[in-house]
Amino acid sequence: xxxxxxxxxxxxxxxxxxxxxxxxxxxxxxxxxxxxxxxxxxxxxxxxxxxxxxxxxxxxxxxxxxxxxxxxxxxxxxxxxxxxxxxxxxxxxxxxxxxxxxxxxxxxxxxxxxxxxxxxxxxxxxxxxxxx
Amino acid sequence: xxxxxxxxxxxxxxxxxxxxxxxxxxxxxxxxxxxxxxxxxxxxxxxxxxxxxxxxxxxxxxxxxxxxxxxxxxxxxxxxxxxxxxxxxxxxxxxxxxxxxxxxxxxxxxxxxxxxxxxxxxxxxxxxxxxx
Amino acid sequence: xxxxxxxxxxxxxxxxxxxxxxxxxxxxxxxxxxxxxxxxxxxxxxxxxxxxxxxxxxxxxxxxxxxxxxxxxxxxxxxxxxxxxxxxxxxxxxxxxxxxxxxxxxxxxxxxxxxxxxxxxxxxxxxxxxxx
Amino acid sequence: xxxxxxxxxxxxxxxxxxxxxxxxxxxxxxxxxxxxxxxxxxxxxxxxxxxxxxxxxxxxxxxxxxxxxxxxxxxxxxxxxxxxxxxxxxxxxxxxxxxxxxxxxxxxxxxxxxxxxxxxxxxxxxxxxxxx
Numbered sequence: 001x002x003x004x005x006x007x008x009x010x011x012x013x014x015x016x017x018x019x020x021x022x023x024x025x026x027x028x029x030x031x032x033x034x035x036x037x038x039x040x041x042x043x044x045x046x047x048x049x050x051x052x053x054x055x056x057x058x059x060x061x062x063x064x065x066x067x068x069x070x071x072x073x074x075x076x077x078x079x080x081x082x083x084x085x086x087x088x089x090x091x092x093x094x095x096x097x098x099x100x101x102x103x104x105x106x107x108x109x110x111x112x113x114x115x116x117x118x119x120x121x122x123x124x125x126x127x128x129x130x131x132x
Numbered sequence: 133x134x135x136x137x138x139x140x141x142x143x144x145x146x147x148x149x150x151x152x153x154x155x156x157x158x159x160x161x162x163x164x165x166x167x168x169x170x171x172x173x174x175x176x177x178x179x180x181x182x183x184x185x186x187x188x189x190x191x192x193x194x195x196x197x198x199x200x201x202x203x204x205x206x207x208x209x210x211x212x213x214x215x216x217x218x219x220x221x222x223x224x225x226x227x228x229x230x231x232x233x234x235x236x237x238x239x240x241x242x243x244x245x246x247x248x249x250x251x252x253x254x255x256x257x258x259x260x261x262x263x264x
Numbered sequence: 265x266x267x268x269x270x271x272x273x274x275x276x277x278x279x280x281x282x283x284x285x286x287x288x289x290x291x292x293x294x295x296x297x298x299x300x301x302x303x304x305x306x307x308x309x310x311x312x313x314x315x316x317x318x319x320x321x322x323x324x325x326x327x328x329x330x331x332x333x334x335x336x337x338x339x340x341x342x343x344x345x346x347x348x349x350x351x352x353x354x355x356x357x358x359x360x361x362x363x364x365x366x367x368x369x370x371x372x373x374x375x376x377x378x379x380x381x382x383x384x385x386x387x388x389x390x391x392x393x394x395x396x
Numbered sequence: 397x398x399x400x401x402x403x404x405x406x407x408x409x410x411x412x413x414x415x416x417x418x419x420x421x422x423x424x425x426x427x428x429x430x431x432x433x434x435x436x437x438x439x440x441x442x443x444x445x446x447x448x449x450x451x452x453x454x455x456x457x458x459x460x461x462x463x464x465x466x467x468x469x470x471x472x473x474x475x476x477x478x479x480x481x482x483x484x485x486x487x488x489x490x491x492x493x494x495x496x497x498x499x500x501x502x503x504x505x506x507x508x509x510x511x512x513x514x515x516x517x518x519x520x521x522x523x524x525x526x527x528x
Contacts, residue, residue: 011424011427011428012280012281012286012424012427012428012431013280013286013288013289013424013427015280015281016276016277016279016280016281017276017279017280017281017282017283017334018186018188018246018281019281020188022276022277023159023163023188023189023192024156024157024159024160024163024277025156025277027155027156027159028156028407028408028409031155031156031407031408031409032407032408035408035467044467045466045467054150056150056152056155056196056199057155057196058195058196059194059195059196060155060192060193060194060196061192061193061194062191062192062193063190063191064188064189064190064191064192067188070281070441071431071440071441114150143292143295143296144292144295144296144299144412144413144418145292145295145412145418145420145421147412147413148408148409148411148412148413149408149411149412149413149414149415149466150413151413154408154409156409157409160275160276160277163275163276163277164275164276167276167335176335177334177335202309202413203299203308203309282450282452282510284452287423287427287452287453287456288420288421288423288424288427289420291419291420291423292420295419295420318414320414320416320419320460320463321419321460322459322460323458323459323460324419324456324457324458324460325456325457325458326455326456326457327454327455328452328453328454328455328456331452378414
């Protein structure tokens with residue numbers, strides 16, 4: 001299973017007046033975590049760019065369980081769930097330092113050409129990097 | 133049906149290097165739109181606060197259809213979908229000036245006391261404001 | 265004098281746990297206000313792009329006077345302060361609904377070619393639009 | 397001299413359509429770096445909170461030298477410049493992995509009581525932590 005753990009420390013400007021990490025920020029945290037997973041397998045931004053590949057997000061679902069606060073160190077466990085045709089999907093589980101689940105999320109990105117914005121089947125470079 | 137249209141002009145800092153509105157920003161747009169719907173029915177921040185009510189988001193699902201760009205005027209059609217026990221759910225449809233659907237989203241918030249963060253059943257003040 | 269007033273309603277995710285608009289967000293508000301001033305004079309994003317002009321910010325100074333809160337309607341008075349060689353400078357004064365000054369800021373942008381990122385003297389298209 | 401180096405990797409949603417880190421984000425980076433400096437000296441969020449101290453920013457000046465891009469690892473060298481009466485000032489120098497200066501900034505925060513939002517002289521707890 002292709003999985004990766006990323007740590008993110010919550011920033012002051014990411015916390016709202018309830019004292020909770022503002023809910024939209026978890027979307028960015030998951031993006032960061034997905035980037036780290038792909039980087040670990042050699043698929044970084046420059047590889048994508050030089051292969052004319054973009055990865056726009058086409059779906060994002062998130063369930064919030066427990067609020068996180070300012071200056072907490074969160075762990076994001078990211079798992080590649082599916083890669084099929086023009087799409088790649090990831091699951092995310094974010095926990096705090098006591099191991100409590102903050103939220104669980106799921107996102108799908110599409111493979112698109114950077115220049116003409118055409119939908120692509122799973123690029124060979126991605127398959128090879130992930131040993132698929 | 134309880135519904136409201138809100139307009140938002142996309143900001144420069146909200147657009148990513150693909151030239152698309154960064155996907156996490158739609159979560160904030162939907163929050164803004166939900167706030168406007170509630171404001172229209174008299175449930176603004178001060179009413180909530182003075183009644184010791186907070187509305188943390190517990191679920192957010194979004195499907196991205198077409199990218200929006202910098203400086204586009206987006207319309208967010210917000211609909212109250214359900215209000216039941218400790219939860220209130222909203223649907224969102226975001227369209228651009230040509231009427232193209234940018235994304236569709238769904239969010240659920242919980243009623244929670246501001247001081248002790250206890251879950252609440254639908255507060256009377258909310259029911260009355262929405263004629264429920 | 266080239267000046268323009270823009271209104272912005274503060275968003276929930278822009279407020280920090282002190283209950284104040286997070287200080288970095290005023291930088292975006294001023295950008296928004298500067299864009300509106302230029303748009304009023306016919307210099308919108310598409311005009312800039314089709315003339316191969318970019319406007320990166322090279323300096324930003326801000327003094328915070330009074331905090332703004334969630335859901336306040338702020339007025340940003342933007343004034344073109346100077347336009348000279350490769351630079352254009354703007355002053356900003358942000359006030360709340362009671363007319364209290366929230367902050368005062370000053371920013372300078374440079375004229376740069378979009379394709380090769382070379383510094384430009386004030387483009388003719390900008391001079392004409394601003395009657396300079 | 398009280399100084400600290402913090403590293404931040406730029407996130408996708410922080411980059412604008414020029415391909416540059418959006419200029420407002422450096423304000424958050426500097427906040428993050430200042431927090432890390434204070435944490436190193438034992439002045440973390442919980443210490444401040446339990447001593448009824450808040451640190452709102454009252455001034456921020458920044459000069460942008462070279463753009464940073466997505467996924468760059470930036471180093472923020474933070475220096476305590478002055479601490480006097482109700483104010484504390486910091487200098488920031490952000491460099492990329494090649495050692496190029498991205499920007500230089502300067503910020504001033506005020507000491508304020510968290511409950512009544514009154515201005516304070518430099519709190520003893522801060523003086524002791526910083527050996528002043």
